[in-house]
């Protein structure tokens with residue numbers, strides 16, 4: 252097969268797969284953000300951060316800092332357990348809150 256055809260097919264496959272990976276993460280993030288099951292206080296992230304309230308300035312934080320802040324809210328605001336910064340759940344929550352970032 253012609254090399255450039257092979258290259259573009261591969262690129263196309265990777266691009267499609269990249270999109271497929273992104274969508275579930277955001278929908279998982281939304282589910283978690285709205286879930287009252289993460290903690291013991293009957294609250295969700297949404298309870299305090301409705302429509303991204305208080306989250307528009309998170310551009311000031313890098314991903315590692317933001318994961319720590321999310322864990323702090325999980326533990327203190329929700330009365331829940333910390334989640335691993337490597338976990339799919341944390342990656343999904345991070346991706347979801349980034350949508351509210353204004354700058």
Ligand code: HEC
Pocket residue numbers: 284289294295296297298299300304305306307308309317320321324325328329344348
């Ligand atoms: C009981 C209310 C409450 C709940 C529930 C809550 N938070 Fe927060 N959150 C706060 C407060 C208060 C701050 C710090 C003050 C601020 O910046 O608004 C904050 C700050 C943050 C920040 C940093 C914003 C910044 O610019 O300083 C992020 C990100 C965040 N919360 C995410 C979450 C996520 C994700 C959840 C759910 C796991 C959650 N919060 C649940 C009250 C809450």
